[in-house]
Amino acid sequence: MNTPRSTGDLLEVEGLTCRFAGVTAVDDLSFRVKAGEIKAVIGPNGAGKSTLFNMIAGVTRPTDGAIKFDGARVDRLPTHARARRGIARTFQNLQIFREMSVLENVMVGRHLRGRATTLSALLHIPSVGAEERAMEATAMALLERFGLAAKAGLPAGSLAFGQMKVLELARALASEPRLLLLDEPAAGLPHAEADKMAETIRDLNRDGMTVLLVEHNMRMVMSLSHDILVLNNGRRIAEGTAEEVRCHPEVLSAYLGEEAVDA
Numbered sequence: 001m002n003t004p005r006s007t008g009d010l011l012e013v014e015g016l017t018c019r020f021a022g023v024t025a026v027d028d029l030s031f032r033v034k035a036g037e038i039k040a041v042i043g044p045n046g047a048g049k050s051t052l053f054n055m056i057a058g059v060t061r062p063t064d065g066a067i068k069f070d071g072a073r074v075d076r077l078p079t080h081a082r083a084r085r086g087i088a089r090t091f092q093n094l095q096i097f098r099e100m101s102v103l104e105n106v107m108v109g110r111h112l113r114g115r116a117t118t119l120s121a122l123l124h125i126p127s128v129g130a131e132e133r134a135m136e137a138t139a140m141a142l143l144e145r146f147g148l149a150a151k152a153g154l155p156a157g158s159l160a161f162g163q164m165k166v167l168e169l170a171r172a173l174a175s176e177p178r179l180l181l182l183d184e185p186a187a188g189l190p191h192a193e194a195d196k197m198a199e200t201i202r203d204l205n206r207d208g209m210t211v212l213l214v215e216h217n218m219r220m221v222m223s224l225s226h227d228i229l230v231l232n233n234g235r236r237i238a239e240g241t242a243e244e245v246r247c248h249p250e251v252l253s254a255y256l257g258e259e260a261v262d263a
């Protein structure tokens with residue numbers, strides 16, 4: 001795997017803990033994501049990956065610990081404020097607005113950046129006209145990049161599943177993030193489409209995007225990631241390159257009875 005371009009830390013997680021009644025889903029976890037890298041978080045079912053993601057995105061409040069983005073604490077900020085600072089995410093279970101057009105779905109992401117609100121835009125309030133047109137042009141450019149421009153006017157619900165996953169990625173990118181949180185981008189995709197998704201993520205990273213990825217598809221994780229964090233029972237059991245974590249004894253034992261790590 002190539003080395004990432006920069007060495008500064010874009011995301012710093014310190015002593016992060018999340019307890020639900022009776023369960024410590026994430027337990028005193030610390031790690032960093034360097035600017036310019038693709039970092040993956042893996043671990044068996046129930047390891048705490050989704051809870052960790054939700055705390056970084058601002059959906060779940062940590063019980064303890066700190067999350068810093070670009071040097072500043074963000075763990076008490078609401079989701080939209082984190083998005084405005086440059087953290088965008090996709091969802092494990094697609095969150096596409098099926099009745100809205102493909103273009104409008106991307107523009108929802110774009111609105112996080114501009115001043116115009118989605119509501120005022122949808123109501124075509126004139127004062128936001130110019131800004132709205134600029135947003136539309138950016139959204140169209142994203143659809144072109146991902147091969148969805150011809151579908152721009154169609155209801156998003158009419159897209160094939162793989163296209164919806166790409167649409168969600170385009171929507172996340174529309175907010176011009178500096179950190180992209182990808183929650184199982186390959187889930188549900190056949191091999192060829194998963195490989196294409198991996199290539200898309202690699203291209204984005206080559207263009208400078210920092211990526212934090214939760215993924216069960218080991219082929220994708222091992223081929224894409226500069227660095228891999230392995231969780232079990234909410235704690236870090238290993239961290240390092242694909243070669244380092246693949247044969248780590250604790251990783252092997254955590255995955256016994258689960259999928260193979262050597263895909």
Ligand SMILES: Nc1ncnc2c1ncn2[C@@H]1O[C@H](COP(=O)(O)OP(=O)(O)OP(=O)(O)O)[C@@H](O)[C@H]1O
Binds near residue numbers: 043
């Ligand atoms: N809202 C909640 N209330 C209570 N317990 C929860 C809640 N969310 C997660 N948990 C528990 O926290 C632990 C970690 O769950 P989490 O979903 O973060 O794991 P995961 O690694 O994402 O698993 P998977 O790979 O299956 O998605 C599990 O024991 C889970 O049952």
